[in-house]
Amino acid sequence: MKNTWIVAKRDLGSFFSSPVFYVVTTVFLILYGFIFSNILSFFSLQSFQSQQFRGMAAGLNLNEMVIEPSFHNTAVILLLIIPLITMRSFAEERRAKTFPLLLSSPVHLREIILGKFLACMTVVGVMILLSAYSTGYLMLVGQPEAGPILTGYLGMLLMSGCYVSMGLFASSLTDNQIIAAVISFGLALFMWIIGWGAQAAGPGLGQVLEYLSLITHLEHFLKGLMDTSDLIYYFSFILFGLFLTYRVLESSRWR
Template sequence: MNNILVITRKELRHYFNAPMAYVIMIAFLLINGWFFGSNLFLNNQASLRGYFGMAPLILLFVVPAFAMRLIAEEKKQGTLELLVTMPITDIEIIAGKFFGAVTFYAAILGLTLVYPIVVSSVGNLDWGPVIGGYLGLFFMGSGLIAVGLFASSLTDNQIVAFIVSFLLGFTLFLLGKMLSYAPTALVPLLSFIGFDSHFDNISKGIIDTRDLLYYFSLIFLMLFLGLQSLLNRKK
């Protein structure tokens, strides 16, 4: 556990040492801020629907942008050799990196809490969907981080990692959006694999174990694949 924490702290230090993290943070806040603010007064409703409607799409770009470096950069700089020859297991490395990125993401997400605070100060905000929406974004973002970590483990090129991560995330996103075009028999399966239904449920404030299981399974699968990719050096 201590080793995971050490790697988590190291990853956070990398994030906050580099200007890229601040650029990503500002971009995320600006874009989301625009979607949050632009419709708020038009609709004249104390709701964050605009923000929660667009945030998943923005995450598809933002998460790969900060997850792409997780392993690819270590491979490129050669520091992976130093890391894996420390008295630490490969599972701890993967877990530490994942939690580092999740903590960074949680910090970015935490900054957007200013939106509900602003709304609640000017209107009567229903906090149930807000908490659900944030939980949904947190789980979806964590799932995308796991996808990004796996993509990053496949290459030493961060751009390639970004593209692979984006394509995988976008596929999961699209699956839920294209159910009306899919054969009826496949609809339940595609609906389960896609992000959409799970995010919708949680953001409505409905915490269903099936949705949580979906996100945990996705994270576990992607981290497992990332671990296998890391272990590939031993073959």
């Protein structure tokens, strides 16, 4: 565990000293801010109208109409942005020929992978935290329900974990960061839209595809629902991605 942290700390250091992190975070925050302010002004327009026509106000809900959609949009932006964070993890180590330092150190391969995972998750966590000014502001001016917000953030983190584990896997395949980013973006998008095949696939397979889709499980979290099956899905997804990464790196030592 100590070694994991040492690896993670070095990676974090290189994240925070590289312009990539700042550019990616800035872009993320600008996009998020634009989307959030749009959703919010649409909501305030509606609530303004509903004040004029009594009776409509009952349908207005801050959680459902502002927070949930903005979480949804965050998930999409993260899908685009996390591959840019994970892409260098192993690809850069290989390209710069620094991997032998880790491999010849008394560190287990799984500690290296976990360390990289932890570092990427921390970066994503920081980004999500920076975007939390929005919900903080809503708490200040309105009375949204805290439960769905908390589960929403948890779901968001878990889904980011899935993106990161796919990203690490993609990064372990190549020494080219661009290729790593493209592969992990493709994988993440595919796992996102895999549920679309559900209607056409018939009842049996359709259910499976629906279950496999990343977005189905996120929706439960955003509604304030914490189901063990969703938790199990996310955890096993992350573990499976890390396991594949382990296999790729282990087998590349033999070649």
